[in-house]
Amino acid sequence: MTVETSVTPASPSPPPRRSFLVEAAAVAAGAVVALAPLGAGLAFLADPLLRRRPTMQGASADGYLPVATLAELPSDGTPLRFSIIADKVDAWNLFKKQTVGTVYLRQIAGQVIAFNDTCPHLGCKVDYKAADKSYFCPCHASSFNLDGGQTNRIPPRGMDALDTRVTDGTIWVKYQNFQRGTEAKTPVT
Amino acid sequence: MNVLFNWLDSRTGHRRILHDALFEPIPGGARWRYVWGSTLVFVFVTQMVTGFFLWTAYSPSTLTAWESVSYIQNEMKYGWLVRGIHHFAAQAMMILLGLHFMQVVIDGAYRAPREVNFWLGLVLMQIVLGLSLTGYLLPWDQKGYYATQVATNIVGVTPIVGPHVQQLVQGGAGYGHHTLTRFFALHAGLLPALLIVALAAHIAVFRRHGITVPKKFLAQPAAMFWPDQILRDAIACLAVLATILFFVVYKGAELSSPADPAEAYSAARPEWYFLFLFQFLKFEEIDRMGLAVGAIYIPGAIMGVIALMPIVGRWKLGHRFNVAFTFGLLLGAGYLTVLALKEDGANPDYRAAVAEAHRDGVRAVQLAKDLGVPAGGALSLLKEDPLTQGPRLFARNCAGCHRFHGHDGTERLVVETKGDEHNKVTTPVAPTASDLGDFGTKDWTKRVLLDFHDVFQPLTNVKLEDGTSVGDRFLAGDMAAWSKDNKETLSKPENADSLAALIEFLAWQSGRKDLGEIDQAKAEAGQKVFQSGELASGALTSACTDCHTMKLQGAEEALSENLGAGVPSLTGYAGADWLKQFILNPGHAEFYGDNNAMPGFERRMSDKDLDLLVRWMVGDYHAAPKAH
Secondary structure (H helix, E strand, O other): OOOOOOOOOOOOOOOOOOOHHHHHHHHHHHHHHHHHHHHHHHHHHOHHHHOOOOOEEOOOOOOEEEEEEHHHOOOOOOOEEEEEEEEEEEOOEEEEEEEEEEEEEEEEOOEEEEEEOEOOOOOOEOEEEOOOOEEEOOOOOOEEEOOOOEOOOOOOOOOOEEOEEEEOOEEEEEOOOEOOOOOOOOEOO | OHHHHHHHHHHHOHHHHHHHHHOOEEOOOOOHHHOHHHHHHHHHHHHHHHHHHHHOOOOOOOOOHHHHHHHHHHOOOOHHHHHHHHHHHHHHHHHHHHHHHHHHHHOOOOOOOOHHHHHHHHHHHHHHHHHHHHHHHOOOEHHHHHHHHHHHHHHHOOOOOHHHHHHHHHOOOOOOHHHHHHHHHHHHHHHHHHHHHHHHHHHHHHHHHOOOOOHHHOOOOOEEHHHHHHHHHHHHHHHHHHHHHHHHHHOOOOOOOEOOOOOOOOOOOOOHHHHHHHHHHHOHHHHHOOHHHHHHHHHHHHHHHHHOHHHHOOOHHHHHHHHHHHHHHHHHHHHHHHHHHHHHHOOHHHHHHHHHHHHHHHHHHHHHHHHOEOOOOHHHHHHOOHHHHHHHHHHHHOOOOOEEOOEEOOOOOOEEEEOOOOOOEEEEOOOOOOEOOOOOOHHHHHHHHHOHHHHHHHHHHOEOOOOOEHHHHHHOOHHHHHHHHHHHHHHOHHHHHHHHHHHHHHHHHHOOOOOOOOOHHHHHHHHHHHHHOEOOOOEOOOOHHHOOOEOOOOOOOOOEOOOOOOOOOOOOOOOHHHHHHHHHOOOOOOOOHHHOOOOOOOOOOOHHHHHHHHHHHOOOOOOOOOOO
């Protein structure tokens, strides 16, 4: 099969002299004017990557927030869900005392264990099913045992444990979110 | 590579298209005078590009528009650059539009067969004006808000349909969320789409007829659009870009304070390219004919004459008329613009309003940045800010008698105007009460002690019916006499420490945070002076406690009670609580008693306003932005 290409008409006479210099200068100047606004715009669009901003305020210097008291937790290790209250930063806005996230807290022999209740699979909120004594994600059926270990192959890792400390009966949690869908537990900052 | 291009060409015929686009011969050769249309296309594309990126960060609602624009401008990386380009390119477009129009008229490029293209150009001009008008409102700052009010109200006086169209555009009876969403939909949606369609038609028709070459160039050899003319076009675009960037870097896109429907803005002016129309509407003769005549019929008639140019221009004389009309318009608009700028420059009220809006804008940005914007928007930050509201409250409630560093708190002089409208004489009004610019500072206390007479001298300007003045009560009173008697002793170099200690003591007791760190030992030494009158060298004629009430902060028992009604209490003197109680009831026995001539503000001011005023006067607010 022959390739049919369009025919370009011959240049009108007399053919004007085209110099390489003129062409190069035209291309260069054209490229600058075309790309300058685009470049500025793309750099602007990259703002979230160029400048990390906190999403909340009010935590201690090392990132802990008071969440609950020991007295609120059942001693048999049953997990309870608690809200993390902090000042929420959203671009220009600062909303005082908002729920910035929720966590499960368990008490076992005086030790407190905290889980971020966001599913490490794709970020839905994981429910606790008391009847099965397990965590279950309603989105894609990820399930976890009481210790946060995965009980099926759907999630890439176990539930994300959070650092905690207890002072004078108050439970402090270092609330963090982690990259979802990966085997490694990488904090999202 | 060639195989690939051949494949593509067989499907699209792109070589032919490209060839047609680039290798158009230009009779008479490439020329600089043909660049204006290309620069306009360039600026429009720049606006599309920067506009898209701004769109990714802009939030159109009355509670988020200013906030998101301020965030773009001051917080986001390169936001100042993208918004700056968009802002100044919009203005460049107006100038280029004018130049392109002039070139078309002078060269007679509207003549047959190019009439339709001329009209398409006029349509494009209207769309660009619409883009500029709608874009001006989007930052939702005082400037854009009040300037656009004028425009929508002009729409409202259009006969018959006016009020309906106005409400349709505004999205209701007044400005609100839907004004912004509608203006934004026009600005980023409908108008650019219309512009693209009209521009495509404009360029297509232009290519059909080719460039209008003035006769004198026709004898010269032809050149190709590529690369000769494109090089010139690109260099012109480069110059336009450089000019825009110059303004972005050295001037920056302005953002005045957040729009406030409750706050009059006496510096409301349209953007400079509409100033001539603004000035035109200010003429008494025009005003008398009604707004619809000045703002709709006359501009409409002018547009009508312009639209008829291709027909009028068929005759030689007609073409000359068109050129003369264009220059006449430009000269008239230029004259009106200069007149408007001159009038504003000579108007102190205007300049004060501009300065105030600028201060508010800087302050709003600072508060938004430092404190974060609450759900009520940045305006609520300004409304609760003593530094912003205090001066206004002072001007409204106090500047009738008092001054603040010589002005009314908002940096406007207190003046009165006499004479008729054409022969105004403006003179400053003498204050009738003390200047409170440094009230309660250490310097103030020092002046009250040493130069009592000077501080309260303005009171002599209040003449009473019996021929005396309020000043007599104060300047012939005990404190005035005390100040006179003790000035020499207190001014002795060896008593400098005692005086400073006394002042430190009062500063400590005021509880004010704006007076610097309190030197505790010094303040306690000052308390001894306060109570005993003993100085390093000699003694005061009487101690402060001999006359004034004083209860130390946190103490149960008062150090002293006042001698009689009308001697002001010094308990927490010049502090927030003292000042608040004083303003509420200055004639109270604890303050000036019967000597008082100042009205009490018990029912004249809301608690909130009083609080803002007092907090401003005692320096209790988020630190002011650093002057630069």
